[in-house]
Amino acid sequence: MLAVVATAALLAARLVARALIIRPVDALLETTQAIAAGNFAARADTRPRGELGRLAGAFNRMANTVQTRQNQLDASIETLRQTNEKLRSLVRDAPLAIVVVDAAGRVQLWNPAAEAMFGWSEHELIGQASPIAPADRRDELDANRARSLKGEVLRGEETVRQARDGRLLDVRVFSAALHDAGGRVNGILLAYEDITARKRAEGALVRSEKLADLGRLAAGVAHELRNPLTVVDARAQLLKRLTDAGPVSSDRLETNVDSLVEAAERMRRIVHGLSTYGKPQRVDPTLVSLPELLTALTELIAYAARNANVKVVRHVPDSLPHVLADRSQVMQILLNLANNALEAMAPAGGMLTLAGYVEDEPPTIVAEIADTGPGISPEQLEGIWTAFYTTKAEGTGLGLSIVRALVAEQPGATISVRSTIGRGTVFSLTFPQAASPS
Numbered sequence: 001m002l003a004v005v006a007t008a009a010l011l012a013a014r015l016v017a018r019a020l021i022i023r024p025v026d027a028l029l030e031t032t033q034a035i036a037a038g039n040f041a042a043r044a045d046t047r048p049r050g051e052l053g054r055l056a057g058a059f060n061r062m063a064n065t066v067q068t069r070q071n072q073l074d075a076s077i078e079t080l081r082q083t084n085e086k087l088r089s090l091v092r093d094a095p096l097a098i099v100v101v102d103a104a105g106r107v108q109l110w111n112p113a114a115e116a117m118f119g120w121s122e123h124e125l126i127g128q129a130s131p132i133a134p135a136d137r138r139d140e141l142d143a144n145r146a147r148s149l150k151g152e153v154l155r156g157e158e159t160v161r162q163a164r165d166g167r168l169l170d171v172r173v174f175s176a177a178l179h180d181a182g183g184r185v186n187g188i189l190l191a192y193e194d195i196t197a198r199k200r201a202e203g204a205l206v207r208s209e210k211l212a213d214l215g216r217l218a219a220g221v222a223h224e225l226r227n228p229l230t231v232v233d234a235r236a237q238l239l240k241r242l243t244d245a246g247p248v249s250s251d252r253l254e255t256n257v258d259s260l261v262e263a264a265e266r267m268r269r270i271v272h273g274l275s276t277y278g279k280p281q282r283v284d285p286t287l288v289s290l291p292e293l294l295t296a297l298t299e300l301i302a303y304a305a306r307n308a309n310v311k312v313v314r315h316v317p318d319s320l321p322h323v324l325a326d327r328s329q330v331m332q333i334l335l336n337l338a339n340n341a342l343e344a345m346a347p348a349g350g351m352l353t354l355a356g357y358v359e360d361e362p363p364t365i366v367a368e369i370a371d372t373g374p375g376i377s378p379e380q381l382e383g384i385w386t387a388f389y390t391t392k393a394e395g396t397g398l399g400l401s402i403v404r405a406l407v408a409e410q411p412g413a414t415i416s417v418r419s420t421i422g423r424g425t426v427f428s429l430t431f432p433q434a435a436s437p438s
């Protein structure tokens, strides 16, 4: 009997344990497994009283936190996915050729615009070295890559690249380093803009404006040459008559020969100014003497200045250091500015000042063309550099846009303008201080 009672009691205890402990623990375990499997909405039963109920409560609070975190994570992933998709379509549809290379220069991405611009398809190039540098630009490409890997950003540097069919393309390059999650540079993003057509159009504009300038100049130069030619003619005839008549004193000989030499020198300067002006467009920076250039300019515009009733004065110390620039292009810049100044002052006249000086801060050398013309209003000042902007009946509006393009070709040169209505206008051309000629 005792045994029966004991057995019944044990059974009852087991049943109670199952109802109060084992079942709730099993339920909690199930919930844990559901959450682990990704069902973040699963919650534990908090009905059991006592310790187990509190445990389930704590567990549910933790599950709430996990679910909130997971929702945030899902939202972030979705945002990332959308951003990624946007970037992908941006790269795919960009009009710029976009290329990604790894640190060793092997192509990782080559967008459709790159395929169209250079002629290679992406699948041909993935993992290969980028083939678009012409043979004589390989060093530049390597140097650019080194610069980019060091973190330097290229912002539209102009250079030349080669298409698959051998065509050379004028391009502007933009580039930036790409970093891995640890912040190390692991590649370079490059964008190329094809500016071949624009370059060609610019070249044509420069040439046509140059022809017009040359035509204008030719009249002046012919006129300028007439004076020294008259001198040469007269002196030569005099010398001939003197020597025909018998021995000539060395004094007389010297005076006549001196004036012949002087006239010849004057003609040489005029012709020199003109000949450098007509040279082709390849940029060829050398050490240029601004005093010499401004003297040649004075000769070239003397005739036009007289016609415009303009007095030309020079304030250029002979000691002015040389600048590194393309002589014939700087001449074209100065001529364009001087012609504008003369046109602004004609027919009333005025004064054209050609000045050259050294500026210490920043260290530059400045050539100034200043006139006493009507000046340019602040609103107009913004427009004057634009191609085809002109206020003249006969103007082309190309002079200053070409000036700006030519200034950009001179290493480190800049141009600026200041003007006061009723007072006049000053164009300043600045060059970095270059090494003195040896």
Ligand SMILES: Nc1ncnc2c1ncn2[C@@H]1O[C@H](COP(=O)(O)OP(=O)(O)O)[C@@H](O)[C@H]1O
Pocket: 340, 341, 344, 371, 373, 374, 375, 376, 384, 389, 390, 391, 392, 394, 395, 396, 397, 398, 399, 400, 401, 425
């Ligand atoms: N020194 C100056 N004084 C007054 N206006 C000027 C001067 N230089 C340029 N400009 C203005 O800038 C315009 C554009 O000059 P430019 O590009 O050389 O073309 P264009 O001489 O054919 O008009 C001129 O039409 C004129 O209005």
Ligand SMILES: [Mg+2]
Pocket: 336, 339, 340, 398, 399, 400
């Ligand atoms: Mg002009």
